Ligand SMILES: NC(=O)c1ccc[n+]([C@@H]2O[C@H](COP(=O)([O-])OP(=O)(O)OC[C@H]3O[C@@H](n4cnc5c(N)ncnc54)[C@H](O)[C@@H]3O)[C@@H](O)[C@H]2O)c1
């Protein structure tokens with residue numbers, strides 16, 4: 378018998394999927410306090426949530442029977458994935474079922490914002506017939522800047538074209554060709570900030586997207602810009618948004634999500650230029666049916682020993698093969714993570730070369746880990762070795778793997794190469810017996826770097842004194858250098874320096890380093 382706890386409201390059609398199974402009990406309790414959830418979770422085999430219930434580490438640590446957590450929706454930021462993975466609990470989501478609803482909600486918010494419909498509605502309900510105050514603006518011929526052109530951003534783009542808007546989008550995986558095929562304009566983040574009349578964000582909330590729309594970003598925008606966030610609270614710096622509205626830089630904002638939810642007394646809500654909904658992007662009958670059915674099927678599949686379709690954190694390698702290749706997963710993941718930081722250009726092709734002892738292992742699971750590492754920077758923690766190749770394919774990145782017997786003196790050598798429109802970058806690593814993983818080559822340079830911690834990859838001219846200058850500047854910033862590796866193409870020519878430092882550099886410190894004239898490029902990589 379499997380006991381399933383439904384902790385957030387889930388559509389009846391989904392619950393039917395569970396209840397029709399003979400060996401399942403369903404406990405539908407959607408008002409449990411965090412303490413009650415912690416106290417009762419050990420009785421259940423599966424937990425189903427939407428975005429409300431926080432599945433924290435303390436909850437997961439008490440979940441001694443739990444086998445699966447199902448998220449009826451996309452974002453899994455309310456679930457501690459690391460804790461679930463550590464505890465061997467699979468997390469599944471339903472990434473496709475609410476795309477339309479979230480896109481429609483974004484359009485509804487954009488239109489309501491332009492025509493001040495909520496404000497006019499409240500005024501009329503209060504007995505005022507005020508036609509002068511509520512003069513709006515048209516969407517037609519305005520430029521919509523979409524930041525994050527994934528499932529929802531793409532649907533918003535098509536709908537906005539239907540409103541005769543000029544659509545410009547930025548996404549780390551968007552190429553000019555793809556934008557052209559979609560009939561939209563390709564832009565950088567800067568282009569969007571500077572040119573858009575409306576800006577809508579559709580990224581996950583990640584380290585790189587947290588506060589990506591901050592005071593600096595607002596300062597670059599057109600006067601009178603409109604802002605929409607139906608993705609995640611925290612992508613927009615709320616303090617900066619508040620100030621930009623008060624200073625009349627921003628004409629209005631439509632917000633479905635805020636950093637702290639549920640919210641009631643937020644200062645943004647006091648501004649008449651702000652319209653808001655309580656995280657309703659996915660709240661339609663259709664979306665809730667879709668995500669509930671999808672996630673409940675996955676929960677049953679997993680409980681009864683079949684493969685779940687949308688795992689967020691599950692490794693899927695047969696145990697005999699696993700023991701042989703598992704040590705390389707970590708190396709592959711780190712090489713992918715390292716490589717994606719070497720360029721801001723869109724990856725188009727990834728080639729993975731297996732050499733030495735690695736030339737006769739099963740490559741696919743290692744490849745998936747390398748691709749996972751590469752995609753994580755922009756797609757977040759829901760990329761795993763199960764969905765990495767699928768997501769790469771969706772982003773138009775082709776993956777090739779090949780075996781070679783020459784390992785350049787190493788017993789095993791794994792090389793990950795990434796082609797973009799104008800460059801080919803590569804990184805190679807090995808597993809040293811007893812010493813663990815090492816990065817041994819970056820492009821044409823030979824190095825010996827442990828792939829962990831805060832790394833600085835510095836391209837510079839091979840001239841006397843550069844290393845000293847770099848060291849003094851880091852000392853000024855109170856940043857300790859733990860390790861240093863240097864290599865050069867030829868005497869006085871191009872060179873690389875890879876430092877492991879004790880603290881991550883902030884933007885100002887990084888740009889301080891970039892100002893040293895012998896240095897052509899500095900990249901911070903957090904492994
Ligand atoms: N309001 C709601 O109720 C609701 C409903 C569904 C989804 N969402 C949220 O909407 C967001 C988008 O969902 P989705 O299904 O389209 O996800 P998705 O993974 O399909 O798309 C996200 C896109 O953001 C891009 N991205 C990542 N970092 C970026 C950056 N720094 N700059 C620009 N783009 C970047 C990724 O490349 C990806 O293409 C998520 O945060 C999701 O949780 C909210």
Ligand SMILES: O=C(O)CC[C@@H](O)C(=O)O
Nearest residue numbers: 427428450451452659660
């Ligand atoms: O459960 C909800 O209603 C919100 C879902 C949404 O935020 C998501 O990320 O899928």
